[in-house]
Amino acid sequence: MADAQVDGASPPVLELRGITKRFPGVLANDKVDFDLNRGEVHALLGENGAGKSTLMNILYGLYHPDEGEILINAKRVTIDSPGAAIDLGIGMVHQHFMLIPVMTVAENIVLASEPRKGGVFLDVNAAVQKVRDLAATFNFAIDPDAKVESITVGQQQRVEILKALYRGAEILILDEPTAVLTPQEADELFGILQTLQREGMSIIFISHKLREVLKIAERITVLRRGKMIDTVPREGATQDTLARLMVGREVLLRVDKTAAQPTEPILTVEELRVVDDRGLEAVRGVSLEVRAGEIVGIAGVDGNGQTELIDALTGLRTPDAGRVLVGDRDLTTANAHHHLDSGMGHIPEDRHRRGLVLDFSLAENLALHDYDKEPFSHFGWLHPGRIVASARKLLGEFDVRGGRPQTKASALSGGNQQKVVVAREVSRDPRVLIAAQPTRGLDVGAIEFVHRRLVEERDEGRAVLLISLEIDEILSLSDRILVLYEGRIVEEYGPDVSEQQLGIAMTGGTREREAVA
Amino acid sequence: MSTTPETQPPPPPESGEPTTWTGKLALYQRAGGVITPMLTTLLALVIAGIVVRLTTGESPIDTGRAIFDGSGLPWLIPDSLIDIRDVAGTREFWDTEELARNNAEVNLQQTLIYTTTLILTGLAVAFAFRCGLFNIGGQGQFFLGAIAAVAIGAELTSLPRGAHVTLALLCAALAGAVWAGIAGILRATVGAHEVITTIMLNWIAYWVGSYLFSLGGPLQSDRSRDVPISNDVQESAKLHVWWPDPDNIQGLHIGFFIAIAALVVFWIILNRTTLGYEVRAVGFNPEAARYGGISVSRNYFLAMAISGTFAGLAGAVDILGWQYRYGQIDIQQSDIGFIGIAVALLGRNTSVGIFFSALLFGALLTGSNTRNLALPIEPELAGNMTLIIQGLVVLFVAADLLVLYVWRARKKLRIPQRRARPVES
Numbered sequence: 001m002a003d004a005q006v007d008g009a010s011p012p013v014l015e016l017r018g019i020t021k022r023f024p025g026v027l028a029n030d031k032v033d034f035d036l037n038r039g040e041v042h043a044l045l046g047e048n049g050a051g052k053s054t055l056m057n058i059l060y061g062l063y064h065p066d067e068g069e070i071l072i073n074a075k076r077v078t079i080d081s082p083g084a085a086i087d088l089g090i091g092m093v094h095q096h097f098m099l100i101p102v103m104t105v106a107e108n109i110v111l112a113s114e115p116r117k118g119g120v121f122l123d124v125n126a127a128v129q130k131v132r133d134l135a136a137t138f139n140f141a142i143d144p145d146a147k148v149e150s151i152t153v154g155q156q157q158r159v160e161i162l163k164a165l166y167r168g169a170e171i172l173i174l175d176e177p178t179a180v181l182t183p184q185e186a187d188e189l190f191g192i193l194q195t196l197q198r199e200g201m202s203i204i205f206i207s208h209k210l211r212e213v214l215k216i217a218e219r220i221t222v223l224r225r226g227k228m229i230d231t232v233p234r235e236g237a238t239q240d241t242l243a244r245l246m247v248g249r250e251v252l253l254r255v256d257k258t259a260a261q262p263t264e265p266i267l268t269v270e271e272l273r274v275v276d277d278r279g280l281e282a283v284r285g286v287s288l289e290v291r292a293g294e295i296v297g298i299a300g301v302d303g304n305g306q307t308e309l310i311d312a313l314t315g316l317r318t319p320d321a322g323r324v325l326v327g328d329r330d331l332t333t334a335n336a337h338h339h340l341d342s343g344m345g346h347i348p349e350d351r352h353r354r355g356l357v358l359d360f361s362l363a364e365n366l367a368l369h370d371y372d373k374e375p376f377s378h379f380g381w382l383h384p385g386r387i388v389a390s391a392r393k394l395l396g397e398f399d400v401r402g403g404r405p406q407t408k409a410s411a412l413s414g415g416n417q418q419k420v421v422v423a424r425e426v427s428r429d430p431r432v433l434i435a436a437q438p439t440r441g442l443d444v445g446a447i448e449f450v451h452r453r454l455v456e457e458r459d460e461g462r463a464v465l466l467i468s469l470e471i472d473e474i475l476s477l478s479d480r481i482l483v484l485y486e487g488r489i490v491e492e493y494g495p496d497v498s499e500q501q502l503g504i505a506m507t508g509g510t511r512e513r514e515a516v517a
Numbered sequence: 518m519s520t521t522p523e524t525q526p527p528p529p530p531e532s533g534e535p536t537t538w539t540g541k542l543a544l545y546q547r548a549g550g551v552i553t554p555m556l557t558t559l560l561a562l563v564i565a566g567i568v569v570r571l572t573t574g575e576s577p578i579d580t581g582r583a584i585f586d587g588s589g590l591p592w593l594i595p596d597s598l599i600d601i602r603d604v605a606g607t608r609e610f611w612d613t614e615e616l617a618r619n620n621a622e623v624n625l626q627q628t629l630i631y632t633t634t635l636i637l638t639g640l641a642v643a644f645a646f647r648c649g650l651f652n653i654g655g656q657g658q659f660f661l662g663a664i665a666a667v668a669i670g671a672e673l674t675s676l677p678r679g680a681h682v683t684l685a686l687l688c689a690a691l692a693g694a695v696w697a698g699i700a701g702i703l704r705a706t707v708g709a710h711e712v713i714t715t716i717m718l719n720w721i722a723y724w725v726g727s728y729l730f731s732l733g734g735p736l737q738s739d740r741s742r743d744v745p746i747s748n749d750v751q752e753s754a755k756l757h758v759w760w761p762d763p764d765n766i767q768g769l770h771i772g773f774f775i776a777i778a779a780l781v782v783f784w785i786i787l788n789r790t791t792l793g794y795e796v797r798a799v800g801f802n803p804e805a806a807r808y809g810g811i812s813v814s815r816n817y818f819l820a821m822a823i824s825g826t827f828a829g830l831a832g833a834v835d836i837l838g839w840q841y842r843y844g845q846i847d848i849q850q851s852d853i854g855f856i857g858i859a860v861a862l863l864g865r866n867t868s869v870g871i872f873f874s875a876l877l878f879g880a881l882l883t884g885s886n887t888r889n890l891a892l893p894i895e896p897e898l899a900g901n902m903t904l905i906i907q908g909l910v911v912l913f914v915a916a917d918l919l920v921l922y923v924w925r926a927r928k929k930l931r932i933p934q935r936r937a938r939p940v941e942s
Contacts (some may be wrong), residue, residue, distance in 0.1 A: 316808060337810035346808070354808045359801040364794070368809035372791045380791045 009033050011074045013038050013202050014059075014171055019068035021054055028054040031068070031225040036171065041193060041203045043209070043217035049444035050412060053076055056173050060092045061085040072171075091164025092173040095180070095326060097156050101149035106131045107147055109163045134162055139195050144381075154185035158192065163182055165201075172196065173204045178212055182301045183471055183503050190216050208246070210239040211472070222246055247445050257455045260479035262291035266463035267313075267432045272322035274308040282308035284487035285322070290463040294516050295454065297478030298467045298489075301506050305487035306467050307349065310436045313465070314346045315339040316459040326432055340369045345430030347421055349467075350439045355421040356409045363391035363405035398423035399449070415446030422453055432463040439473060451477060471499055471506075518679075524540035554863050554870065558877065565902050566767075576892035580902055584635065589624025619763040624883055624899070626762055626769045628838055631853075636776040637831030638857025639875050640783050641697075641824045641863035643866035645711070647787060648820035649800040650704065651877035652714025654697055656854025657722035658825040661696040662689035662832025664726055667747045667843045668736060670836060681753040686833050693829020694822040701821025705814030711821065719854075726848045746844030756838040772834030777872075779827060784868040796820050828854060856882075859911045881906060 011034040014181065021029040029051045036042050046052045057063045061079040070077055072088050079085050085092070099108050106128045115126035131144040140158055148156060157177060174193075178186040193203060193216060207213050213220055214234060216316055220244040221231040229245050244250060267290040274283035282305040290296045301305055311317035313324055315336040324332045326342050339346070348354040356365050367376050367387045376384050391405035400419045403412050409420065418438070426434060435454060439447040454477060456462050468474050474481055475495070483491040483505040491505040566577025570919035585591070591601055602610075602617045611617035638655045669685040676684065696718060703709040729736040729747075736747050759769035787793035798806040799816045807813050831853070837842055860878055864870030885903035 101663070314808075335812075336808060337812075340810045348808055353802075354804050357798050357802045357805045357809075360798065364798075367794075368798070368805070373795045377791045382789050382791055382794060384789070 010038060012036055013073055015071040015074075016055070016059065017069050018057060019058060019065045019070075021051075021058060022065060022066050027226050029058070029065070032223065032228045034203060034221055034228065034231075038202055039197055039200050040219065041205055041217045043207060043213040043220045043498075044223065045207060045213050045220055045242060045246060046223035047208055047445065048441070049225075049443075050223040050246075052223055053175065054226075055223070056175060056204065056206060057086065057091065060090060060173065086167050086169070089168055089170040090173065090483045091161075091167060091169025091171070092346045093157065093160040093164060093175065093177060095176045096159050099148045099156060099159060101147070103148060104144065105142060105146050105148060105151070105159050106144035108159055109132055109134075109144075109166050111163075113167065131162065132167070132310070134166055137197060138162075138165065138192070140192065150298045152185070153180050154182070154188060157181070157189065161192065170200070171202050171204070173206070175206045176208070177205070178207070180211065180367075182469075182507075183499075184507060186212065188368065188484075190378045193285065195412075210242050210246075210444075213242065214239065224248055224310050236397045243444055247443075255451045255455060255476045256398065257477075258459075260294040260458065262294035262479070263461070265291045266327060267465060268325040270323040270325075272309070272312060273320045274305070274312040274317060275320050276308050279467075280321070282487050283312065283319075286487070286489055287322075288465075288482060288489060290465050292431070292461050292463050292478040293458060294426060295458050295464040295466055295477050297474040297481045298465065298484050299474045299481055299502055299506055300469070300484035302469050304484050306469075306484060308469055308487075309484070310346075310349065310434065313434055314344065314348075339427075342430035343429075345433040345462075347418075347425050347430055347433070347435040347438045349440070351414075351417055351421050356417060358408070358410035360409055361406050362395060362400070362403050362409055362412070362420055365409050365420055366394055366405075368424060369428060390495075394423045394427055395420075397427075402501070415442045415449075418442055418450060420444060422450060424458060426453065432465065433457055434467070436467045437469065438466070439470070443492065471502055475499065475502070502514035530790070538646055554865060554874070557863065557913040558909060560913060561906045564909055567903040568905055569902055575640045576903075584881065584884035584902065586621075586884070587624060587886065588628045588880035589621045589626070590628065590880055591620035591808035592618065592625045595715030616885050623764070623767075623809045626760060626767065627886070628879045628883040629769050629773055630767075631882050632774045632875045633770075633776045633838070634697035634831045634835050634853050635856060635875035635878050636871060637779055637827050638854050639829065639860030639864060639871040640779055640827035641826075641854075642858050643691075643864070644664065644783060644796075644827065644859035645697075645820050645824040646789075646861060646866045647800045648796045648816055649803065650701075650711050650817065650820055650824075652697065652700075652824045653712055653858065654700060654713055654718050654832075654854075655713065655824075655828045655915065656851065658693040658696045658828030659832040659835075659851070659854040660719075660722040660848060661692040661728050661825075663836050663843050663847075664722075664729060664736070664832070665689040665692035665829070666754075666836040667750065671748040672736070672748035673754075674751060675880045678753040681751065682756060682837065685837055685933075687748075689833030689836075692830045693827070694830065696823070697825025698818060698822040700823070702820070705817040721856055723848060726843075727845050727869060728746050730843060744844070745846070747842045749842045750837060754783075754837055756834065756840065758821065767839055770834070770838035774836040775830065776875075779830065780868040780872055783827075783871075792819065816939035828857070833856075857906065859907055863910055876909070882933050892916040929941065 012038040016034040019029050019032045019034075020027070032055055034044070034055065044052045044055070054063060054385065056064050059079065061081045061084050066081065070079060077088060079088065084265050093460040099339060100111070103111075109131050110127045113159070115123040115130065117123040128144045135142050136145070140162065142162070143153060148159065149214070151159075157180070161172070177189060181189060190212075193205075196203060205213070205217055214237060217234055218238060219231055219233055220242065222242065224246060231481045232241075232245075264505055269286060269288045272283055272286045273281060276282040286309060288296065298306065298309070308317060312319040315331065315338060318333055321332060322332070326339075326344055329342050331339055331342055334342070352358060357368070363384075364387065367390070370376055371382065371387070376383055376390070382462070388405045395403070395405065398419050399455070400412070400416050400423065402416055409417060422438070433454075438450050438454065442450065451473075454464055454466065466474065466477055475497075479495055481495065481497060481502065482489045483493070483502065485506065485508050490508070562581065566581060569575055569577045569580050594601070595628050596618060600614050601621055602614055611620070638659060641655040641658060642652050666685045666689040669688050671680070673681065673684070697715070700711045700714040700718060701744070703714050704711045717824050728734055730745050731737065732743065732745055734745070738744060738746050740748070755770050756770040758768040787797060795806065795811045795816050796819070798809065798811055799813050803813045806816075835853075840847070840922070856878055860871060860874045863877070864874035881903045885900045
């Protein structure tokens with residue numbers, strides 16, 4: 001399997017041989033082979049739960065393999081703690097950053113191996129200088145004196161990378177690094193990775209996004225359910241071939257849909273203004289219309305008023321001004337209950353915080369909107385039998401796996417949890433469906449399912465409003481695209497707009513140009 | 518070890534058997550739901566025993582047995598099996614087995630009287646808990662119930678028996694509901710935390726009660742003007758004693774069945790009504806409940822009010838069932854509402870759990886009562902042991918997560934020990 005060796009003379013800097021890791025009842029890694037050459041970006045691709053993180057945690061000393069061996073520069077090593085990994089020149093940038101927000105960039109970077117004055121005191125100047133030198137070497141733009149809480153997420157990630165470099169990392173593991181970045185920030189990250197590569201760093205890039213893997217990696221290793229499926233060079237690989245390796249079957253990446261046949265407007269929003277939790281105006285006069293039989297996508301970088309807009313549309317937050325109408329029913333000040341009863345379906349942004357009661361059974365979750373209506377209850381008296389029977393039907397219809405009606409929602413995988421949410425919202429036969437980040441954190445197979453379902457709902461004649469941070473998702477699903485920037489709709493595009501154009505509009509580019517003109 | 522099937526698209530783990538690891542986990546959690554409270558109790562008993570040993574040098578086994586004997590529980594052992602004086606270890610103390618059995622019967626009735634009240638005060642904590650609220654105000658709501666019961670029971674005259682009892686119970690329940698409802702409204706409208714408000718309401722209830730029964734107070738006795746105590750409850754308002762004691766003094770009243778019925782009602786409300794669905798949804802995840810169209814504030818209020826109903830009833834069954842009067846000293850000494858917190862926590866806020874933990878605490882309280890203890894154990898010793906056990910149970914239940922964590926960590930740690938260490942070259 002691991003015969004994808006380079007033809008060059010130098011041995012790989014890192015080699016994993018036959019790594020096996022068992023958890024109770026689960027084989028997380030099954031004789032996985034993996035190798036990394038000097039100056040290479042090697043992507044580790046796989047769906048959620050494929051064993052990517054387990055493998056990397058073994059490499060970083062957080063888990064111990066049951067079988068197999070790790071070789072660094074052709075020498076066998078035992079890595080029993082992150083400290084040992086760091087000593088061996090392995091650095092890891094986790095998906096969730098491990099930074100202290102109130103401390104400066106320099107302080108965060110030198111943490112745990114600070115330059116000292118007189119053996120006791122932190123030598124701040126030396127720390128800042130070291131960080132500055134390091135940043136200069138790798139051509140990073142970063143201010144060592146800035147507080148971490150005041151810099152952007154993209155910059156925080158750079159701090160994490162610098163931290164690893166400061167500790168002498170030569171092998172860098174990046175765990176889903178683009179998950180938290182805007183498209184522009186992701187491009188900047190790729191630039192940085194290329195610089196690092198030129199300086200001789202070897203990089204393991206963990207991802208489940210096909211496009212970016214093809215963009216950045218020289219070789220791609222695909223894991224599926226704990227097994228190494230194949231290692232392929234970038235040349236000759238396409239999104240389709242990778243998706244097939246990843247999922248194990250043909251996956252429809254392009255959403256197959258016909259042109260929209262919109263009819264009468266269902267959701268009408270007029271001059272909506274919404275204030276956020278801090279009392280600042282987050283939505284500043286949004287007007288839009290979604291007609292039956294079309295998908296309207298709202299694109300935008302996170303934090304431009306999406307959350308507040310969704311909340312106001314679904315009755316979870318009272319708008320300051322403006323109107324929200326479903327059909328000709330004014331729901332501006334109505335609560336969530338009225339929205340649900342007026343034909344609105346809402347796939348919420350965060351299925352754990354909002355979409356599901358994780359400690360409830362699947363049946364109870366599926367009844368979340370209708371528990372108080374016939375046939376689920378009668379004069380306040382629940383009929384658990386009917387709730388379970390209805391749930392059994394829906395779980396089958398929506399292909400939810402890994403759970404019976406009585407299973408707790410928390411026991412399901414993310415994709416199946418989202419299917420439960422979608423099942424509940426769609427089965428209520430809504431006139432308008434508000435889908436907020438409907439595929440966040442899902443793997444390719446589940447994304448395909450949700451996307452297909454949204455298009456089907458459109459074709460059934462529902463109005464669908466899609467709010468997403470993923471440009472790909474917006475582009476592949478929407479019949480019309482609105483760009484939300486700083487609480488306003490700044491642009492409207494047709495479905496054939498280019499990603500570039502959209503990206504510029506999302507960061508306020510078009511507005512600035514207009515302002516100049 | 519099972520191997521995951523490969524190259525087939527969907528993972529097939531369906532079926533009801535816990536073959537998947539999630540299924541196993543669920544089973545484990547269900548089992549943990551019974552095992553951890555038992556471990557908690559056992560651990561509390563052992564530590565209390567150690568403390569007794571260290572501080573007094575007495576045998577903790579003897580002390581524990583004295584408490585068990587004093588609780589009257591040995592009465593449940595059929596007399597054909599054993600001479601109860603052997604169980605009690607009091608062969609010298611009781612002349613005949615008959616006398617020993619009678620004593621055990623009286624003690625058991627006392628235990629069940631405590632259990633009755635503790636079930637209700639436990640439910641008062643548990644119901645709010647299921648809605649994500651911590652009702653510390655069981656004690657105050659209990660006072661309100663007791664005051665209402667004594668006011669109706671003693672001051673109202675010439676009512677037929679059934680009506681009088683029912684009215685007193687209803688008013689007590691309502692008083693408790695209103696008292697807890699205040700905290701519920703404050704939480705629902707202005708977000709004042711119920712822990713703070715219920716503690717404040719406890720003190721208000723305490724002082725209002727103290728005033729009502731004080732010398733010259735509105736509810737003070739007409740006959741003994743120099744004692745801060747209420748009038749006696751009329752015969753027509755007393756709860757029927759269905760299990761009279763051998764000396765026909767006190768016995769067990771039908772309040773016991775009210776408490777059992779309350780356990781059933783608690784279960785039915787939570788599991789079979791839309792109200793219970795809402796309460797549980799809010800308790801697990803208020804944000805998801807709101808998204809689902811449930812009014813969180815309405816449920817905060819209702820859950821508190823229902824909690825207060827249970828506590829109010831607790832006060833009423835105490836007054837109408839055996840105390841028959843209420844006074845300043847009773848208010849000052851009462852802590853039954855607070856023990857309800859321990860009962861609910863140990864019982865995991867479920868009906869069955871609350872029944873058993875109420876029985877446990879009832880037995881501990883009766884068993885360590887100076888009056889019930891057989892020689893030669895000093896009463897203070899047993900009484901203190903009860904307090905220690907109570908405190909430890911609360912402590913351990915609070916540290917429940919820690920216990921579970923240690924339990925799981927232990928399992929986790931075994932894995933690396935088993936692994937074959939890769940060789941160093």
